[in-house]
Amino acid sequence: MSGLTQGERRELRIVGFLCNWCSYGGADTAGVARASQPTDLRIIRVPCSGRVDPLFVVKALLNGADGVLVSGCHPRDCHYGTGNFYARRRLEVLRRFLPVLGIDPKRFSYTWVSASEGQRWQTVVTRFTEEIHELGPAPRFMDAGPLEREIEQPASSPLHSLDSASLESLAALKQAIASRLPELDLVLGWQEGRDKAHLVPLFIRTPEDLDRLAIGPLAVHNLAVYLPELKGRKVGIVVKGCDGRSVVELLQEKLISREDVEIFAVACHGTFDTGRIDQALGRYQHLESVRMDGKELRITCDGRERHFSLENDSSTKCLHCKTPLSPLSDHSFGSAPSVGEGDSTPPDLARLDAMTLDERRAFWRSQMERCIRCYACRNACPLCVCRDHCISDTREPHFTTQESTAKEKFFFQIIHSLHLAGRCTGCGECQRSCPVGIPILALREHLIRVTDELFPEYRAGMTVDAAAPLLTYSVEEPHIQEREW
Amino acid sequence: MRIGVFVCHCGSNIGGTVDCAEVARIAGTFPDVVYSTDPMYTCAEPGQAAIEEAIREHSLDGVVVASCSPRMHEPTFRRTVERAGLNPYMFEMANIREHVSWIGKDIPSNTRKAAELVEMAVEKLRKDTPLTPAEFPVTRRVLVIGGGVAGIQAALDCADGGIPVVMVEREATIGGKMAKLDKTFPTVDCSACILGPKMVDVAQHPNISLYAHAEIEDVQGYVGNFTVTIRKKTTYVDWSKCTGCGTCTEKCPARHSVDAFNEGIGETSAITIAFPQAIPKKAVINRDFCRQLTKGKCGVCAKVCPTGAIRYDMEDEIVTEKVGSIIAATGYDLMDWRVYSEYGAGRYPDIITSLQYERLMNASGPTGGHIVRPSDGREPKTVVFVQCVGSRDPSVGRPYCSGFCCMYTAKQAILTKDHIPDSHSYVFYMDIRAAGKMYDEFTRRAVEEYGTEYIRGRVSQIYPDGHGQLTVMGMDTLLGRPVVLKADLVVLAVGIEAARGAKELAEKLRISYDSAGFFLESHVKLRPVETNTAGVFLAGVCQGTKDIPASVAQGSAAASKVLTLFARETLKSNPQIAKTIPGRCVGCGKCARCCPYGAIRENVANGETTVEVIETMCQGCGLCTATCPQGAIQLAHATDNQILAEVNALCQA
């Protein structure tokens, strides 16, 4: 109690979510036993710990809670059978997600207290409250100052070779699409956009459309994003490895059906970071030529030649890509580069890892100040299946306000990330489409890292009939170490 | 909305450490609150009348009561507001007693906290909607788990009330622990003589179907409509043919099988009928000892069985039963007293448990009712009883009193003298707990008429003295000196714990249990028979330590709860269930995938998938609501917006 009596020290804001059947009863039992406890905690009664949306916890933490505690029935004792099994997975993912946001994970805890365990409840409340007091009042997101030190992006080398070999598959791909086109309503691919340096999606309906098909390291769009909208039509789709995983994920979530989609998989040897290229090119009047040779890309515009290389200018997602070829396909083209062993941390995430919690908050605050809330990230995400029903666009339910503060914008990114937890394949479309270049992919990449740690047997977008980790449970969780009280 | 807030003093229970008038004043400033007050006892008749009056006078359409736990009085106040014409679900509670006034003494902190809890309740109430329960039909059958005296009583009462009963008993015979006892306190009447007729009634009652030697495999469903899977463990004897003649048990050559019914005192055959009055009186083969089943040759029982009932190839059988209610009456087991190394941890044959002693005294026991020492068959002349072995002893994780040991020890001391008139008994005790009708008188008889010597104190060590007796070292705490006794036989009054497998059963029934495995009642005083799972009731020691009269009473009480439940043709469902918002659903089915009850149906029409909640199946856990990314399925009275409103009331930075 650090020498102070309860009345003397300033109360902190601690929010508890307790299941009605066990933990709320346990808190009642503690009360009946007159088990004295610190007064900081306010309890929200929910039917089951499985009812606790991790977003409630984040909402509380972003809006001034100094600590949040969730308590349910002990595993196996859930009044509803399995609610707390789901809660355990989701809350553990949340706990491990908090640090990347700049929130101290010690401010959040979840545990199990049965209705008979008044004494345990007293211990849990007392200890958690003490821990929160040791941490002191939580720093507010909107109080975070600018990031004060330069944190270098660590260098990282790709897991497979990067070059433009995929270009070689174009003729065979065209031929295959031509032969299948009569039976398909349309085929999704890429074509030249405003000039040769910018590829855009192509909707192939006729053989003439097919002539415009283009592929290669500049074909960056993940075309899977269009598939749910086209449900019910026979659609062919050209996919890179990462795009293919999105297709698998959509199939797994039953948002498209296998018989309606025909997959043309092209072995991908890496894509360029088009944002970086655009930045280097700046404004120009005429584009004279685009030449690609091995790793090298030369673009001449307004008489100046600029030189890019997949070594330096590839999309960051390509650096740790392990699936150059789609795990599921009906036709495949080109040979996939061999993938090296090990894991590499994506550069933006590595940079966040190198920051303190305060620095991460400062980083996100300054980044979010730049967000124009255009939702391009959401619209480009192939797994943002809520479409017109996104909870950030509605008051039913009213998760986000329409205030244009960095905090609300950050909360939207957290919603998006948590909704993708265990589903995100890391295709990076959210970040690529961001007009102001906020490195939001890092949040998703961190969650992928978390779900990899917790559920190593699962990788999103690899198998159609697998169960996403947060939509299932196991009675024993070998990778979740619950805290002791 | 027009909200009324009632901040209850609960006498001094809340008023003593919370400034209730101040909380009521603050509550008056919350949005939509048009009336707030601080009554002395809100749940009392005048308190409830005042709520009704306020609803009429101030045209309230929602009420918040800040008082005790909603687990206690939420149903009470829902009825109150309903009487005044409101929908009962336009009501919220703030728990300012168990969660505030009883756990802290600092009045300013408590008052602030109480006001915030009221604010949360008001914010939640503002988003409440009127709810109406649906009605659903009830399967008017009851499952009784456990055929001890509590289960027997419950089953007979239900059956007499016209309710078909399915009784599942783990052992080969019903009767439970009571069937093992010799006599019962305080009347010293024969246990088998009073239990036997009830067991026969179970066997003969047209409304009772009995599964003996069977266990509960799985329980699905909910009040009114449970589906129970029962595993009929193999007996290797076709019970439809077995007449219980006992020829097989006489001829069985495997004579050294552990005699479980006799608590391991003596040995028995591999094929047995537990005891002469067993119900059902059918033979069972113990596969661990049967020569045919272990070595593949013997077959004597099959040869001698006059009806050809032996089936060595018999396997477990699974049956399912549909019932509307369940009574758990699983009783207890003795704790494993071998944790007491100082009593030899089971190494010395003449240190036995009280239940083993019952079998020694019992005329149908292994010695025909002659008390003899297991080691050498000699009649003991000095018997030392040690009470509280595994009771009231936190050092072995048994802090609780087993409740009936004081009484049966007195009984056993009395019976010892009856059996062996020249014997002398000592009882080591901590306190004598003889609170019951004729109980204290009974223990006094043991001392005054039968000369039992009671020594207040614990026993530190018991060991064989090398001369054929046991040395019992203890402390007489009244005289303040060590005691050393020589005993021929030591009887340990071993503490009890919930029956083995109780926790696993609780998990299947979705009820709670305490650290000793005893099932948790809904309210320790006011709902001692109910559990927090609707339709599941408790009888006997499975709920906590009890003697026979209390177990029988609770058996009847559980039966009356079942009869009350079944008095209506239909039940009202809890209307606080999930509901889909069709326009928001994209048909991804994540909710249906997670639902523990399969209560979410996916409908496909015109290629579009939508989901629908089956009203009577949804139990209101809200897992679907937490799962749906677009908020398209909302749990009534715990909607996203309601929980967010509570969060927002607390966190406004």
Added chain:
Amino acid sequence: MRFAYYPGCSAHGSSLDYELSTEAVCEALGITLEEIPDWNCCGSTPAHAVGTSLSAALCARNLDIAAKKGISLLVTSCPSCLSNLRSASKRMKDPAFRAEVDDLLDAPTNRTFPLVTSVMQAIAEHISPDLIKDRVRVSLTGIRLVCYYGCLMSRPHDLMQFGDPENPMLMETLLSALGAEVLDFPLKTACCGASFGIPKRPLTARNSGRILELAHSLGADAVVVACPLCQMNLDLRQAQAQRATGERFRMPVPYFTQIMGLAFGLPHEALGLKKLSIPLDPVLAKIEENAPVRFGGEA
């Protein structure tokens, strides 16, 4: 195999036979005991009665010497030394207590201390029962022994980590491996009363008498011990104990190492058998009866 060894003061005085036999048996099993340099008293009875920090300081000095020599495991024969060393080691984990002791010692002690264990545990944990059996040269068949651990060896359980505190079985395992018949001995951890030997002699006599009398009733040839103080008490004060119980018996009280040494065929002088006040004659006679098989050069 080499173990760092803390003999304790009894080993160099009253229990010289324990020391001798321990060394001889260890040597026979291929274990070398290396005495730590400049050790001092463990602070048993007198010191810890005066003050825990004072007593702990004495132990801490020994532990510190060992730690600074890079020793990770220290063995000792005496249960009282073991108990003191272990409890000091545990107490020193509290920074405030450590500071107090460091102050008494005028120098900061090492951050970590070696694990301390008994010679008996060290033998049992490091030497396989088969190896012990292989080393047997003299048959102990028919010799009935009871093992007596005394009150300290197994208690308190958390501190000593010696198995079931009421019913340790380690010595039984070792002696059974030698071929002896080891009897169940319910009083194996009962107090012999040694600490009251001076202030309350009748109590000591009664406690010791109870132990010896039970061993006698069970038909034991000897009470085998592992504690110098128990040994002295049961052996030297046997006459007093007999007067207290009124029984007549002469019960030898050898150390477990002496019995092991006999089985290994080691010379009696090397085991200090002469130091026993009640001679080991009944045991030796039975050994003689067993027509010992001796192997060349070893006996």
